[in-house]
Amino acid sequence: MVGIADVARHAGVSTATVSRALSGGRNVSPVTRLRVEASAAQLGYVVSSTASSLASGRMKNIGVVVPFLNRWFFASVVEGAQQALQRHGYDLTLYNLTGGLEARRSVFEHFLLRQRVDAVIAVSLELSEHEVARLHALDKPLVGVGGPLAGVPTLTVDDLAVARLATEHLIALGHTRIAHIGGDKAFDLDFNLPTNRRFGYEAALAAAGIEARREDYRPADFTTAGGYQAAKQLLGRPHERPTAIFAASDEMAIGSLLAARDLGLVVPRDVSVIGVDDHEQAAFFGLSTVAQFPRQQGEKAVEVLMEELRPHPELRTGLNINMPFELVVRGSTARPPE
Amino acid sequence: MVGIADVARHAGVSTATVSRALSGGRNVSPVTRLRVEASAAQLGYVVSSTASSLASGRMKNIGVVVPFLNRWFFASVVEGAQQALQRHGYDLTLYNLTGGLEARRSVFEHFLLRQRVDAVIAVSLELSEHEVARLHALDKPLVGVGGPLAGVPTLTVDDLAVARLATEHLIALGHTRIAHIGGDKAFDLDFNLPTNRRFGYEAALAAAGIEARREDYRPADFTTAGGYQAAKQLLGRPHERPTAIFAASDEMAIGSLLAARDLGLVVPRDVSVIGVDDHEQAAFFGLSTVAQFPRQQGEKAVEVLMEELRPHPELRTGLNINMPFELVVRGSTARPPE
């Protein structure tokens, strides 16, 4: 291993100077710095992150906690965060809570505590009080993405507004019989996102003077299969069939599209469908949707953290940061049948 | 911060003993160890990973390099690896190569070199000689998953056999006109997996005395949309239409299913479709497929590494480890139309 001492010798300076030259570079004359950099490059020197961390207390590493990795939204957030971190010279260590309660406990009781990360990004996580306490005990910056986290700055889209936008799009097209596929109980416990989307849907209907019928609401589990089932039920009744479906996620919306086809209905002639997310597959299915931008959310989370990690975090960010969303109209929505 | 010294004082022993008691626990009397553990628990002590790493040279951290995160296969491998690592008390730091050449360079020239990981898992990566050299220069264990890596122990399924299995399934059902959707040029550069699958397909046909027609092969990009396009072309010719399609991935197979429907064909009455992967969505679409088990591959990669990281890696694993695969028959394959 080539250490800092080797570089110092090679450049004819002290290790202190090497350290300063290679990091930040304040208080080093330009010519010295160049010499040091050249020596370092020539010797192939890379600072030992452990030694550096121990001495400085900075880890150059961010922990990202996700409930799953295998859903488009989460993977995208992680990808965005990862890329932004890389630009800043930070590593990303991933904590996945998929492994059940025991795994979850060990993350909070052990892994996050060993001084390995400078900060934590929690994606769509509903944390118990105890877990939040643990994190705060770390005394490290913490930012949330997508889940409402008590007392933690969180990036989120305004789910109510998102749902209203989607529903209003359908109303504007002339629909008056609009069904909604939302989250089921299990999801409601973890995030209150589904509930907010339902409220937004109801608010839009109410504003348009349309009555929200109980039978036009179906809970599902945010998967394509779930959306399929729900849509089959909604569309299965030949009379009294809704002319439009607003699904709380694109996966469920896609399931609805497939269900409609299987029932012999043509989208959008017989029924309109709109989702939320702008999932990878949405374009392929010609699905209208309200896009949110998870990659950007991941990136933004990193920016916020970098700001907080600055020596003097002047501009402390507020508690809730609203992320953009946007209506994307494709072929799955149109005016209702006469 | 509560440090090892505090625990030592509290337990009435030296820091050396605390260290030994909490890690491994060799050479510590049971009673002492219990006392130390109790003190540690009571004080909420967690070893500082940086200090520990610096002193011991062990990072308790594995680097995982992936080309994307947002594909089912990769995310699953990572999830599996992550879970296995967690069990062993290891962290996982993620390096994603999505960010383009510059990002890729920085991963190999900078991030991986800073002594932050004990070993590296490379998922479906085609590494340049220079990159492999860089990794070997690290002198750290390296294992590959899914991509053939020169001189590196690699877990992979036997793609030739997988393709043969799928094709033979179709042949056994009585099909003689079997099309194949494989990888396109761009993919072939990165992994030679698509090529192997094509060879397996051709081998199975040859073994059955069936001629492989050029026009029954279509390259695509491993996405649903790509599979859809390819299948439309294959099935678009009313006469001379193949009665079965073997797609090199489930995404493409699903695209084929949708294309068939859009052409007014009924699966499996008019055309059979089989894929590879056993993708999340395969069950929903009733897709027959040859399952591979990416989570298990991730887990297995970890086991292999743990073995190599042992003080005396007696049983060095061979260069290539074959992973299991399995035919899963669902509703998308049946005997050809009369």
Added chain:
DNA sequence: ACCCGGTTTGCAAGCGATTGCAGCCAAGGT
């Protein structure tokens, strides 16, 4: 009582950087 081998424990020297402090030097002011 003494010696011996095996365990258990403590001492203290690292691990490889960072950084406060003090010294040095050159330039500018008087």
Added chain:
DNA sequence: ACCTTGGCTGCAATCGCTTGCAAACCGGGT
């Protein structure tokens, strides 16, 4: 010519833990 000022640089302490080595201990054999 002398002092000040401020920019560079080096010395050496420090971060918190691990581990080789040697001392202490313990029970049993002679």
